[in-house]
Amino acid sequence: MNKQRLLTEDEILKMDDKEYMNKRQLAFFKHRLEQLQNELLNNAGQTAEHLRANSIVPDPTDRATIEEEHALELRTRDRERKLLKKVQQALARIESGEYGWCEETGETIGIARLLARPTATLSLEAQKRRELRQKLFGD
Structure with a gap:
């Protein structure tokens, strides 16, 4: 092979x-x-x-x-x-x-993000939204 x-x-x-x-x-x-x-x-x-x-x-x-x-x-x-x-x-x-695909939006997570964090499950935008919700609502 x-x-x-x-x-x-x-x-x-x-x-x-x-x-x-x-x-x-x-x-x-x-x-x-x-x-x-x-x-x-x-x-x-x-x-x-x-x-x-x-x-x-x-x-x-x-x-x-x-x-x-x-x-x-x-x-x-x-x-x-x-x-x-x-x-x-x-x-x-x-x-x-x-x-490589965002579990929230279905969009690409992006190569640069995956190189920095190979376990990422969210695109940068989705991650920012999640962190903002956690900050606001304490989720």
């Missing part, structure tokens, strides 16, 4: 709008999302190992510092867990043919 090389960001940005979410663009984003997924899963494994490696520290100040570091690490991993879910949902949208 002859595998095509992945596009670069510059190549994707220079592509014509008519080529939006063609097979090569989808392959680029799928690869990027899979890399991110692997990185997040690796981080989670390292955290589990790190937290299991409990050492007895007699000094209360040192113990407090270690506990604070663990708490920070767990908060970071919680954010990463939420990001992992979004990455997996984005990969599912690639498979279903919905990736």
